[in-house]
Amino acid sequence: MDLRQLKYFVQIAESGNFSRAAEVLRIAQPSLSQQMKNLEDELGVDLLLRHARGVTPTEIGQQFYEHARRILQEVERTREVVRSQTLNPSGKVSVGLPTSACRGLCLPLINAMAARQPNLTLHIVEAMTGYLDDFIQMGRLDVALLYDHKAFEHVAWTEMMVEELMLFAPPDHPVVAQGQVVFADMFKLPIVLPGAPNVMRTVIEQFAARHDVMPNALACDSLPAIARMVGDRRALAVMPHFAFTDEMARGEMVAIPIVDPTPSWRLSVVVSQRTMNPRGSEAVAKVLADVIAELVGAGIWHARLRGERARGDHARAALR
Known part of the structure; x- marks a missing residue:
């Protein structure tokens, strides 16, 4: 029968x-x-x-x-x-956002989700990208925004953009008057970076090795603490522009371009294939990708979009 x-x-x-x-x-x-x-x-x-x-x-x-x-x-x-x-997917989706992007991205993402996917509930997790990478591989996160993500068996990803790294200093620091800083000369100044094995540290150290530069820097894994160190003139920070938009808006920091050469990293929206809510996770990943593209298009997030998004097509965020 x-x-x-x-x-x-x-x-x-x-x-x-x-x-x-x-x-x-x-x-x-x-x-x-x-x-x-x-x-x-x-x-x-x-x-x-x-x-x-x-x-x-x-x-x-x-x-x-x-x-x-x-x-x-x-x-x-x-x-x-x-x-x-x-x-109309529903349920809870856990989203990992790196510390350097969470402050600027969290509220626009929440607002966009409320407007576009009201049946989905977000659980936002903020952490350094190395921890987020581990969480997504273990299935503890459904979706994450990761820097310089490496391919793994249980994830799918869309590479979103390339973001240049910059030097952050107090507005009255002598380096600000230069308008830019040469990469090798930067390490003659007191620099603070997240500690190993953080992706930021790895990117800078590998970049330095390719250009025969010794990257001497303090280690700190707390973004608020790094901001405090810059504000107290204890060290200058290397971060993407988007990390300290609030401090720059308040006139507490200035972003200085790093040149000859300029370090950069790639950002990807990553989805765990172990998620218990695949439809919801895909929907969140698409909204996340759209929000990022909108912020870049508006000039709020300084980065270069990749692929179709670089040509202005913000509507499609299909995962590979």
């Missing part, structure tokens, strides 16, 4: 006639009759009473009809739930 036979039987019982039911079901009448014979043989009972005017359910056939109709209704409800989840 299968759902098709249940559907056929219900239609016959409601039509009261094999030929009329066959027309509705768009099946040949002999085939429909054979399906009902097979069903009755399998159950070992007569479900239909055949007569000159058509057919009517037997007493047990009427009971079978009630059960079959409820089963088909539940199947249709299940289909509708799945369709609804596809069009």
Whole structure:
């Protein structure tokens, strides 16, 4: 017995006639009759009473009809739930945002999700990108924004953009008057970076090694503490422009371009394939990618978009 036979039987019982039911079901009448014979043989009972005017359910056939109709209704409800989840995903999705981006990205993401995916609930986790990478691989995060992400088996990603790193100093620091700083000369100043194995530290050290530079720098994994060190003139920070937009707006810091050469890193929106809410995770990843592209397009986030987004197509954020 299968759902098709249940559907056929219900239609016959409601039509009261094999030929009329066959027309509705768009099946040949002999085939429909054979399906009902097979069903009755399998159950070992007569479900239909055949007569000159058509057919009517037997007493047990009427009971079978009630059960079959409820089963088909539940199947249709299940289909509708799945369709609804596809069009309007719901549930909780955990999103990892790196410390350098969380302050500027968190509120625009929350606002965009409320407008575009109101049935989804976000759980935002802020951490250094190295920790976020581990969390996404272990399935502890559904979606994350990662710097210089490496390919792993259980994740899918869309590379969003390239972001240049800059030197941050108090506005009255002598280096600000220079307008820029040469990469090698930068390390003659007191510099603070996140500690190893943070991606920022790895990017700078690998970049320095390729250019025969010794990257001498303090280690601190707290963005607020790094900001405090800059404000107190204890050290200058290397970060992306987006990390200290609030401090720059308040006139507490100045971003100085690093040149000859300029270090940079790539940002990717990453989705765990171990997520328990794949539809929701994909929806969040698309909104996250759109928000990032909008911030870059508005000049709030200083970066170069990759691929289609670099050509101004902010509507598509399909994961590879």
